[in-house]
Amino acid sequence: MRNALQLFDQLDIKYIPSREAQRRGPMSTCCGNVVERLIRSRGVEHATIVLRTIVESEGNSGELIADIIFAISDIVRMHPRWVDLGLQWLEAFDKINLASIRRTAKATGAVPLHSAVMVLLCAELERILGPSKLPKPPKPAKVKAPSKPRRSVTRVPEVERNIALGNALLELRSKAK
Numbered sequence: 001m002r003n004a005l006q007l008f009d010q011l012d013i014k015y016i017p018s019r020e021a022q023r024r025g026p027m028s029t030c031c032g033n034v035v036e037r038l039i040r041s042r043g044v045e046h047a048t049i050v051l052r053t054i055v056e057s058e059g060n061s062g063e064l065i066a067d068i069i070f071a072i073s074d075i076v077r078m079h080p081r082w083v084d085l086g087l088q089w090l091e092a093f094d095k096i097n098l099a100s101i102r103r104t105a106k107a108t109g110a111v112p113l114h115s116a117v118m119v120l121l122c123a124e125l126e127r128i129l130g131p132s133k134l135p136k137p138p139k140p141a142k143v144k145a146p147s148k149p150r151r152s153v154t155r156v157p158e159v160e161r162n163i164a165l166g167n168a169l170l171e172l173r174s175k176a177k
Helices: 002-010 019-023 032-042 044-055 065-077 087-094 098-108 111-129 151-175
Strands: none
Touching: 002 032, 002 044, 032 044, 032 065, 044 065, 044 087, 065 098, 065 151, 087 111, 111 151
């Protein structure tokens, strides 16, 4: 859990042991093992983006809960276009109340809870930031090649050319000794 504690220090997050979780307030968490597992599976950069998204958005610094952390982690992983928006990503979370989203997800009875939180967050983020995957540009219109004339039209001139070629070859043959 050493990596998680170092990350908490960098982000000014206070780690509280799980036996004291009732005393947890803003900018504190008891999810050290959750963050450590996130660091091992996805890397420190990923975990930093997830935690900063929660901590640096207005009114959400008290939501350092496993369900919220996992939900935002899944969104960061599955919808990179939103995360790449940078400051707009954080401003979108200023408009979202994570506690309210979690209560709504919990009321649905969905299991696992972080999946329901993720779905609700995706709906909100799509409303604020637009689609996570931009539509593909339309394919250019195909230009239709001009159609070939029918064989009945081209046959006679072709035969005439072949006859002219044959006559020219006969003339050359008669000149050759």
